[in-house]
Amino acid sequence: xxxxCFTIFLLVLLQHPTSAQIRSYLRFTTxxxxxxxxxxxLQQDKDGFVWIATATGVSRFDGTAFKTFTTKDGLPAxxxxxxxxxxxxxxxMGAFNNEICYYYQGAIHNSSNDTLLKQIRQLSxxxxxxxxxxxxxxxxxxxxxxxxxxxxxxxxxxxxxxxxVDTQHHVRKYNMPYSGPAFFKPVQLNNTLxxxxxxxxxxxxKVTQHRTDIVYPGFMVLDAHTVITSERSWLNRCLVLHSEKxxxxxxxxxxxxxxxxxxxxxxxxxxxxxxxxxxxxxxxTDTLLSGINVNVSIIDRDSSIWLxxxxxxxxxxxxxxxTYIQQPGADKISLQVYQFYAYKDxxxxxxxxxxxxxxxxxxxxxxxxGTIKEMNPLLILPPEGNLLHSPExxxxxxxxxxxxxxxxHHNAKSIMNVKDTMIVAYHNKIDRFLFPGTVLDSVGSNExxxxxxxxxxxxxxxxxxxxxxxxxxxxxxxITELKPIITDAVNSMAYSYKNGLLWVSTPENGIYCIRNDQxxxxxxxxxxxxxxxxNCLFTDGSKVYVGTIDGLxxxxxxxxxxxxxxxxxxxxxxxxxxxxxxxxxxxxxxxxEGLSVIEPGGAARNHFFNLIMDQVMVSGQQITTDNxxxxxxxxxNIRFNYSGITxxxxxxxxxxxxxxxxxEQWQTTDQRYLQYPSLPSGKYTFELYATDRxxxxxxxxxxxxxxxxxxxxxxWLQAMAAIxxxxxxxxITWQRMRKIQRRKQEKIELKEKILxxxxxxxxxxxNPHFIFNSLNSFYQYVIDQxxxxxxxxxxxxxxxxxxxxxxxxxxEIALYKEIDFLSTYMELERTKLRKIFSxxxxxxxxxxxxxxxxxxxxxxxxxxxxxxxxxQNRGDALGQISLRITLAGNILRLEIEDNGPGRAxxxxxxxxxxxxxxxxxxxxxxxxxxxxxxxxQSNVRFDIIDYTEPTSxxxxxxxxxxxxxx
Numbered sequence: 013x014x015x016x017c018f019t020i021f022l023l024v025l026l027q028h029p030t031s032a033q034i035r036s037y038l039r040f041t042t043x044x045x046x047x048x049x050x051x052x053x054l055q056q057d058k059d060g061f062v063w064i065a066t067a068t069g070v071s072r073f074d075g076t077a078f079k080t081f082t083t084k085d086g087l088p089a090x091x092x093x094x095x096x097x098x099x100x101x102x103x104x105m106g107a108f109n110n111e112i113c114y115y116y117q118g119a120i121h122n123s124s125n126d127t128l129l130k131q132i133r134q135l136s137x138x139x140x141x142x143x144x145x146x147x148x149x150x151x152x153x154x155x156x157x158x159x160x161x162x163x164x165x166x167x168x169x170x171x172x173x174x175x176x177v178d179t180q181h182h183v184r185k186y187n188m189p190y191s192g193p194a195f196f197k198p199v200q201l202n203n204t205l206x207x208x209x210x211x212x213x214x215x216x217x218k219v220t221q222h223r224t225d226i227v228y229p230g231f232m233v234l235d236a237h238t239v240i241t242s243e244r245s246w247l248n249r250c251l252v253l254h255s256e257k258x259x260x261x262x263x264x265x266x267x268x269x270x271x272x273x274x275x276x277x278x279x280x281x282x283x284x285x286x287x288x289x290x291x292x293x294x295x296x297t298d299t300l301l302s303g304i305n306v307n308v309s310i311i312d313r314d315s316s317i318w319l320x321x322x323x324x325x326x327x328x329x330x331x332x333x334x335t336y337i338q339q340p341g342a343d344k345i346s347l348q349v350y351q352f353y354a355y356k357d358x359x360x361x362x363x364x365x366x367x368x369x370x371x372x373x374x375x376x377x378x379x380x381x382g383t384i385k386e387m388n389p390l391l392i393l394p395p396e397g398n399l400l401h402s403p404e405x406x407x408x409x410x411x412x413x414x415x416x417x418x419x420x421h422h423n424a425k426s427i428m429n430v431k432d433t434m435i436v437a438y439h440n441k442i443d444r445f446l447f448p449g450t451v452l453d454s455v456g457s458n459e460x461x462x463x464x465x466x467x468x469x470x471x472x473x474x475x476x477x478x479x480x481x482x483x484x485x486x487x488x489x490x491i492t493e494l495k496p497i498i499t500d501a502v503n504s505m506a507y508s509y510k511n512g513l514l515w516v517s518t519p520e521n522g523i524y525c526i527r528n529d530q531x532x533x534x535x536x537x538x539x540x541x542x543x544x545x546x547n548c549l550f551t552d553g554s555k556v557y558v559g560t561i562d563g564l565x566x567x568x569x570x571x572x573x574x575x576x577x578x579x580x581x582x583x584x585x586x587x588x589x590x591x592x593x594x595x596x597x598x599x600x601x602x603x604x605e606g607l608s609v610i611e612p613g614g615a616a617r618n619h620f621f622n623l624i625m626d627q628v629m630v631s632g633q634q635i636t637t638d639n640x641x642x643x644x645x646x647x648x649n650i651r652f653n654y655s656g657i658t659x660x661x662x663x664x665x666x667x668x669x670x671x672x673x674x675x676e677q678w679q680t681t682d683q684r685y686l687q688y689p690s691l692p693s694g695k696y697t698f699e700l701y702a703t704d705r706x707x708x709x710x711x712x713x714x715x716x717x718x719x720x721x722x723x724x725x726x727x728w729l730q731a732m733a734a735i736x737x738x739x740x741x742x743x744i745t746w747q748r749m750r751k752i753q754r755r756k757q758e759k760i761e762l763k764e765k766i767l768x769x770x771x772x773x774x775x776x777x778x779n780p781h782f783i784f785n786s787l788n789s790f791y792q793y794v795i796d797q798x799x800x801x802x803x804x805x806x807x808x809x810x811x812x813x814x815x816x817x818x819x820x821x822x823x824e825i826a827l828y829k830e831i832d833f834l835s836t837y838m839e840l841e842r843t844k845l846r847k848i849f850s851x852x853x854x855x856x857x858x859x860x861x862x863x864x865x866x867x868x869x870x871x872x873x874x875x876x877x878x879x880x881x882x883x884q885n886r887g888d889a890l891g892q893i894s895l896r897i898t899l900a901g902n903i904l905r906l907e908i909e910d911n912g913p914g915r916a917x918x919x920x921x922x923x924x925x926x927x928x929x930x931x932x933x934x935x936x937x938x939x940x941x942x943x944x945x946x947x948x949q950s951n952v953r954f955d956i957i958d959y960t961e962p963t964s965x966x967x968x969x970x971x972x973x974x975x976x977x978x
Contacts, residue, residue: 047080063103316659336608349607463504508551546560652685699713834895848888
């Protein structure tokens with residue numbers, strides 16, 4: 013009777029004519045890396061990984077990628093029906109052939125490489141396959157199962173045997189059927205274990221032993237007074253509740269498995285989906301994956317739900333995600349939503365084919381389809397602070413017969429209202445109406461208008477060429493004759509009246525925040541937005557809601573202009589947002605793929621986020637991840653594999669790292685590994701942390717290691733070599749000094765030789781870290797199989813090295829060769845640093861660079877300082893470097909200008925990071941210029957100018973006097 017009533021209830025529920033709400037989910041199948049689409053078991057380990065046992069292997073998922081294990085990795089069989097996570101975070105796997113193994117610290121342990129599993133295999137007398145039958149298209153497995161107590165002792169059960177494994181790995185075997193004393197009360201339980209082996213005396217009541225044919229999937233402690241199991245046989249499937257009051261059976265005809273959500277709520281998985289079941293009311297409250305055969309489920313640490321299906325892959329339902337709202341009716345078609353219309357308690361939306369739908373703001377549902385005639389004309393007046401942008405011409409037609417209002421409504425670009433007036437923007441003018449019909453004034457434009465806003469008697473016009481403002485009493489015929497506030501194309505505006513902020517969105521460059529006609533904030537993809545391409549804008553008077561082609565952004569000025577981003581993972585039907593409406597804590601989102609509602613205030617932001625070091629590989633061999641590893645000199649090819657585990661962010665994780673001992677600068681990547689192919693000897697500390705899409709930082713990983721020195725790098729050997737070299741240098745210097753004393757001319761020639769040698773030394777001291785990183789970048793191109801990028805990068809690098817060798821023996825160089833060398837150097841640095849800056853080289857047209865000679869290797873160190881201490885400290889990709897060459901009289905002037913944070917900031921950053929390295933580049937150049945001036949009786953000099961507010965940066969001016977002006 014209960015089964016019949018439950019079925020009738022479901023049929024009635026599915027045929028209800030109201031709109032349907034669907035919780036958002038992600039689906040993973042084999043084409044996304046999952047080992048198999050037929051899923052037997054799900055578990056989450058202590059690190060946070062989700063493990064998926066399938067018919068074709070076991071997968072591990074961290075939110076970004078799947079790692080699959082098969083027999084090639086050590087599994088006894090690819091079909092693994094059962095998983096179990098013990099207290100040591102070992103992942104136990106029961107294979108279809110009754111063999112067991114476990115994963116621990118990066119490797120699969122089986123009977124061929126693990127002493128514990130060898131004991132169990134030697135004690136086992138049964139090697140036959142597990143029983144595997146099919147009842148009504150539902151697979152049942154009676155194979156290996158596991159349990160563990162609070163101390164860490166384990167029970168491993170097969171079809172015919174029970175193995176008791178204590179914490180010291182001593183193994184005892186018991187044959188089945190087992191009739192001895194109970195073992196322990198398990199902390200965790202997976203699959204079926206005879207309840208006779210569980211110490212029921214630890215409860216205030218005793219659980220009677222089951223005698224049904226099949227007990228599946230086992231046993232769970234619901235609370236201190238209730239134990240819940242399930243029975244599954246040919247004729248019946250039901251939940252069984254054991255308590256002090258006795259035993260109660262609840263029929264569930266289609267159930268495969270169940271999970272406990274809370275003291276009174278269960279998740280029942282079956283051939284027709286997963287349903288939420290309330291034990292108190294004995295009623296179903298919600299359904300997931302209706303009509304899909306769900307085998308198993310888990311509730312992860314974010315309280316999100318994972319469902320493993322029979323052939324349909326893996327489904328992930330994020331905790332507290334938004335809901336899709338489908339069109340009422342049997343077809344359940346996703347509407348294409350393009351506009352919201354609101355007035356007082358009414359809320360409508362416009363969809364494809366000029367359809368209009370009435371919404372229920374309180375229940376977040378679609379009531380029914382409406383017609384234009386029944387809609388309140390005041391719906392075209394948007395909520396305070398907002399525009400009705402690109403209104404439907406069909407909706408505006410209701411004003412045709414109302415005293416001439418909006419006769420040219422077909423050209424309306426935006427509508428807004430201020431008290432009893434309406435402001436309508438057309439393609440070339442703005443009209444202000446006294447509602448419903450009298451035109452009060454108009455403002456013309458000689459540029460195409462996209463939207464308009466009226467604030468305190470002033471007009472703001474958004475055009476394709478910027479934002480313009482016209483004040484009261486202005487005499488200009490066209491508003492666009494005035495100076496624009498911003499010069500980007502504008503597609504919408506909104507006004508946060510609670511904090512006096514005007515928001516302006518653009519189709520290409522994000523959103524501007526304006527106060528008193530001054531831009532006080534600018535948001536784009538580089539500054540916090542999910543995308544710089546904005547589609548729509550809405551404000552509730554304080555916060556602003558920005559719909560882009562890649563998600564929703566909510567900016568809160570009261571919280572330091574924080575930006576929260578929302579994507580399909582949060583319940584959006586599509587990341588391409590057409591329109592937004594916010595009210596009473598709910599945000600309505602319209603897309604071409606449907607309508608959804610999210611509640612940002614209720615979204616879970618304190619979620620599970622864990623960064624772990626998966627592997628440390630040295631020359632292709634895995635080593636322990638313990639700190640202070642000591643490596644041989646030839647063990648200098650190191651690879652770090654890591655995982656930032658967060659499912660509410662999925663693949664949107666960014667990693668920040670540095671390797672102290674090689675580079676003190678923090679760098680970012682979205683890759684899940686880093687490789688250093690040829691590290692020199694020394695002590696290193698690898699530091700890493702991850703950042704999710706909410707801006708939350710993970711724990712930090714610190715891994716220290718030492719690479720031993722080569723034999724020639726030991727101090728005593730170097731000391732002997734240094735003494736020998738110093739002795740030789742003293743002898744050579746003494747001999748040369750005697751010659752200098754004899755002839756003055758030889759002294760001058762010797763100084764020139766020293767200058768040449770110093771030039772070679774300066775060339776030789778070109779930053780070895782730059783060359784190392786260049787080779788590493790080339791290696792990354794090869795790894796990524798970017799042959800075109802690798803070819804171009806190596807071409808530039810080889811050109812730079814060739815130029816260095818060609819000019820190494822000269823202390824003067826032609827200007828055109830120096831320009832070519834500097835351009836090659838900056839292009840290579842720009843490529844290596846992932847184009848975080850741009851550069852320009854400008855030469856005064858009347859300068860003949862082939863005829864001018866300047867000292868070599870004077871300009872490059874200043875460019876290197878501009879990149880290292882200027883551009884790299886900006887923290888974005890908007891760096892600029894300018895090299896300008898001019899001639900005034902007989903003075904050749906070179907200017908190097910960057911827009912970095914300035915020398916004071918760089919110096920403070922070094923002190924804050926505890927840097928002990930002090931750059932000697934400026935001192936070396938000063939000494940070189942002084943020596944050059946003495947020998948050639950010249951006056952080469954340079955000046956460094958630090959910019960202050962409102963801009964920042966550094967300007968270096970180098971002056972080269974010429975013997976004859978050109």
